[in-house]
Each structure stands twice: as C-alpha cells, then as structure tokens.
Amino acid sequence: MPAPTREQVFQISRETVINSITNFIGNRIDVIPNFQILDLIIPVERKIRSIVGGMETSLGTTLWEPLAKNLASLNGFEVINENLPKPANMPANLQSTLQIVIEGRNSNNPVFTSEYCHNRIKEICQTFVDNPINDFVKAPRGFGVDIWLRKSEINYFFDTKTVQPNVGALSKCFEQVINWYAFFYSQFPTQSAQSRIVFPYNPYGEIDFWSKTMGGGWPLEPTNEGWVENEFWDFCSGVENTYQIIHESFISISETGDLEEIIQEIFYGN
Structure with a gap:
C-alpha cells in the first residue's frame, strides 16, 4: 500500500x-463541576x-x-485494538531480568543500552517457546499500551506523554518500555516488537527537545526508546514532516x- x-x-x-x-x-457539556471558592x-x-x-x-x-x-x-499498518496483557504470575527468571536491566540503567551502567535490555528480555523469554505461559491478565495501571500497530511482522507499542516530563515520569516511561517487552515476549517469544514513548510535539520549536528536557530524558534513551514529534508522526503516516501538516x-x-x-x-x- x-x-x-x-x-x-x-x-x-x-x-x-x-x-x-x-x-x-x-x-x-452537562457536567456540573464541584464548587470552587x-x-x-x-x-x-x-x-x-x-x-x-x-x-x-x-x-x-x-x-x-x-x-x-x-x-x-492509511499507511498500511494493522491497528490492534486490544490490551497487551501480562503474565498472571510473572516467572521468576523474567522478573529477575526486569529488575537487573532497570537497576542497570538507573545506575548509569553503559552496558544497559536499549538494544541490550530488549535483547536480554527476549532471550530470557525463549524458555516459554517449549513451556508456554497460559494465564495472562490485564496489565497494571500505568503500564498499558495506548497504540499497538503491526506491519511487516513487527509489533509496535506506543504511549503518548506530556511534552514537559519530570524525572519521575521519565523513570516510569523507561519501566513501561521494558515491561512491554516482557509482557509481549512472554506470550509471543518468537515474534518481534519495538516500543517507544511518544512526545507528540516539541514545545521548544527549533531547539532540541532532549537538551531542554530534565536530565536529557534519562533514563529513557532518546530515539531508541523515546520519539519526539515527526519521529513518530512520519512513522505512522509515511509522509515527511507530518507534524507540520497536523x-x-x-x-x-x-x-x-x-x-x-x-x-x-x-x-x-x-
């Protein structure tokens, strides 16, 4: 298409x-707000x-x-209007891996890049090919996927966030990305996924978004875990400078x- x-x-x-x-x-229109002084x-x-x-x-x-x-x-993606569930009982080896990669990133260990964290979680989940998990439940509050797209056998998970996040919000964003990989690969260990937190526009105009964001966005890894403005919109539409059209x-x-x-x-x- x-x-x-x-x-x-x-x-x-x-x-x-x-x-x-x-x-x-x-x-x-018909909501009567609570009284304020x-x-x-x-x-x-x-x-x-x-x-x-x-x-x-x-x-x-x-x-x-x-x-x-x-x-x-419009751009040929399949839109998956479903929730991404989590294992009802998170396997110990997967839970341990999640904790290791989160702590590794938070400690600024250079080994724990986005690629390493993704690959480590997918690797651990290969044990579920022969021993599949059968019981899944709704993801906990704050760990849901807003947008689930699929194209060319790759699943894409996104959540849009405020364009002026604080440090606490950014830490939660990183944990979301990592947990999405754990949720997905625990159910579909042989498939492929990419996860991003989306900041739908850049409030700083021509100035680099990450340079104006607290801590440069840490612990979220720009581009590989966080997309800003046209990184996301151009991906969705396939049209260059889509945000300018919006x-x-x-x-x-x-x-x-x-x-x-x-x-x-x-x-x-x-």
Missing part, C-alpha cells in the same frame, strides 16, 4: 481534531480553566491516540471556525 498524500494526511488530521474536541466537549469572584474564567485543563490532560486518549491510528491505517490542520480549524459554536456553548453558555 502506498503512503497517503499530504492532502489525505491534512484531511484526516483535520477530521480527527474536530471529532475529538467535539466528543470531549459533548461529554462535558473562585467561582464567587471569577466564575467564567474558573470554568474555562477547568475545561481547558481537562482537555489538555486527556489529549493522549482523546486526540493523539485516534489520530495516530487513523494515519497508520499543525496546519489546527490553524485551518481556527480560521474556519468549525468548532466555534460548540466551544462558545460550553465556555459561555448557561
């Missing part, structure tokens, strides 16, 4: 943004802040996730006023 055209990427981006924001507002002084501003804050927090699931899946579908779709929506009526209703309606 050929990659989509830039016009197709623009149209699917525009439609996804409109649908995502419309659905979010539709689900909030500032309602007595700046009720309209307080309401707007609450709605916008909720929208910002939910961008991963309400916008970036459906947009990535829509673009990937950016253009936002501007187009603002200029045409397609969302103006519903935004006015939720922000300023009675």
Whole structure:
C-alpha cells in the first residue's frame, strides 16, 4: 500500500481534531463541576480553566491516540485494538531480568543500552517457546499500551506523554518500555516488537527537545526508546514532516471556525 498524500494526511488530521474536541466537549457539556471558592469572584474564567485543563490532560486518549491510528491505517499498518496483557504470575527468571536491566540503567551502567535490555528480555523469554505461559491478565495501571500497530511482522507499542516530563515520569516511561517487552515476549517469544514513548510535539520549536528536557530524558534513551514529534508522526503516516501538516490542520480549524459554536456553548453558555 502506498503512503497517503499530504492532502489525505491534512484531511484526516483535520477530521480527527474536530471529532475529538467535539466528543470531549459533548461529554462535558452537562457536567456540573464541584464548587470552587473562585467561582464567587471569577466564575467564567474558573470554568474555562477547568475545561481547558481537562482537555489538555486527556489529549493522549482523546486526540493523539485516534489520530495516530487513523494515519497508520492509511499507511498500511494493522491497528490492534486490544490490551497487551501480562503474565498472571510473572516467572521468576523474567522478573529477575526486569529488575537487573532497570537497576542497570538507573545506575548509569553503559552496558544497559536499549538494544541490550530488549535483547536480554527476549532471550530470557525463549524458555516459554517449549513451556508456554497460559494465564495472562490485564496489565497494571500505568503500564498499558495506548497504540499497538503491526506491519511487516513487527509489533509496535506506543504511549503518548506530556511534552514537559519530570524525572519521575521519565523513570516510569523507561519501566513501561521494558515491561512491554516482557509482557509481549512472554506470550509471543518468537515474534518481534519495538516500543517507544511518544512526545507528540516539541514545545521548544527549533531547539532540541532532549537538551531542554530534565536530565536529557534519562533514563529513557532518546530515539531508541523515546520519539519526539515527526519521529513518530512520519512513522505512522509515511509522509515527511507530518507534524507540520497536523499543525496546519489546527490553524485551518481556527480560521474556519468549525468548532466555534460548540466551544462558545460550553465556555459561555448557561
């Protein structure tokens, strides 16, 4: 399947943004927020802040996730709309390996590169070819996969994150990537997987994202475990500079006023 055209990427981006924001507002339109003391002084501003804050927090699931899946579908990816489960009882050898690679990375041991950690986990999981694990359960909270794509017999796992992560969040991101490999290879030891944490845009413009991120993103390994902006969007769509097209779709929506009526209703309606 050929990659989509830039016009197709623009149209699917525009439609996804409109649908995502419309659905979010539709689900909030009748919600009566809890009383805050500032309602007595700046009720309209307080309401707007609450709605916008909720929208910002939910961008991963309400916008970036459906947009990535829509673009990937256009580009010939199979979208797996399932959860990636974990073994009900994590085998001791796999649990020990997880702890070793996490501690190795956290101690700045240069041996524990992304490639080494991935290969070590897959190697341990080869024991499950002849002795398969039969009991799997839902992954614990915070370790789920937002976007699961498959193409050319490779499974890709992604989770979108805030573009201004703190050190604690970055440590959790690394643990997510490593655990996804453990979850997947414990069930499919002979298959192939790649995992990335996604920062959907660069808030620093032309300045390198990692240079402005706390600790340079450590313990997450840039590129091999973390993707920024077009590293992810170009991969999904197969079109160069896809984020710039997404950016253009936002501007187009603002200029045409397609969302103006519903935004006015939720922000300023009675």
